[in-house]
Amino acid sequence: MSYKGIADFRSDTVTRPSEEMRQAMYNAEVGDDVFADDPTVNKLEELAAEKVGKEAAIFVPSGTMGNTIAMVLEVGEGKEVILEENCHILNFEAGNISRIAHAVPRAMPSDRGKIPLDLIEKNIHTTLRDHMPTTRAIALENTHNTWGGAVIGLDYIEKAAALSRKYNLYLHLDGARIFNAAAALQVDVKEISKHFDSLMFCLSKGLSAPVGSMLAGTKEFIKEARFVRKYLGGGMRQAGVIAAAGIVALEKMIHRLQDDHRRAKLLAEKIADLKELRVNPQEVETNMIMLTLNTMTADLFLKKLAAQNVLALPFNTKTVRIVTHKDIDDNDIERAVKAIREAVG
Ligand SMILES: Cc1ncc(COP(=O)(O)O)c(C=O)c1O
Secondary structure (H helix, E strand, O other), X not given: OOEOOEEEOOOHHXXXXXXXXXXXXXXXXXXXXXXXXXXXXXXXXXXXXXXHOOOEEEEEOOHHHHHHHHHHHHOOOOOEEEEEOOOHHHHOOOOHHHHOOOOEEEEEOOEOOEOOHHHHHHOOOOOOOOOOOOEEEEEEEOOEOOXXXXXXXXXXXXHHHHHHHHOOOEEEEEOOOHHHHHHHHXXXXXXXXXXXXXEEEEOOOOOOOOOOEXXXXXXXXXXXXXXXXXXXXXXXXXXXXXXXXXXXXXXXXXXXXXXXXXXXXXXHHHHOOOOOEEOOHHHOOOOEEEEEEOOOOHHHHHHHHHOOOEEOEEOOOOEEEEEOOOOOOHHHHHHHHHHHHHHHO
């Protein structure tokens, strides 16, 4: 249900914590997480590792910090990571990949997040040469934000994992929305995560927790991640207060992601006939819709929607992103359809 009468489709990060989360936060048993003795954080980390089938996990304040830690540990100064040209790590993380990890991003074009595997292979340099940085890792994003929540399937992931093994590279997943990917593929999330050395996923997106993300991998990797988190200023103290909501997110919020996907598809289908904009319902694989306006600017379009208490996000001057989540229900979809139809008049 919309909050204070506003149907907010800007992102799945705008969700308010559920009542159960608020209760869990209120009652959370806490300690000092920098001393690793906050029982609620420890429980969350164990649960997260278990869910994605990894040895260990660490609670971090944001997805950006989780990805940054992975880039520091798996790539590092002057080494190269192959990633997709529109990915979040490269485009939306404040330049941390160079600012903090000092890594060299080798950005590649893709088919909705899937970089052609032969192109990846051609660009791997593992033997030291005079001029070229050595490749250390491949990073994928699933679901892919800029590609409108596109899902990378298991077949591609298996092949990318085989490639990374062949060249002894790390394979990292920016899985901010990995549970959306698993829901769309109708598989247990482990079927995706087992192919990656490390993965980051967010509790604060579709899973509706107020704060926090998890980075998962081997015990050794997570031990080192604790050190990097500390020097980045991410050592939190009585973090059990927020970890408690993360536990509810992992235990109670995964199963409902299918509803978000169904609603996103429905919305796209209900506006697909409009001449002023382009939207392809078949490309709506998860909880995001990208629509491109033919003549109107995104800003004007969004102002018209906002006048009807419907919010969405400009992606560029002509493209708008609409995201469904826990606080969007069937009524809100109807409201958005009506507002969009009126806006393009
Ligand atoms: C694909 C992806 N990765 C990483 C992040 C970063 O998460 P945070 O906003 O918690 O730093 C986001 C946030 O939108 C994202 O969409």
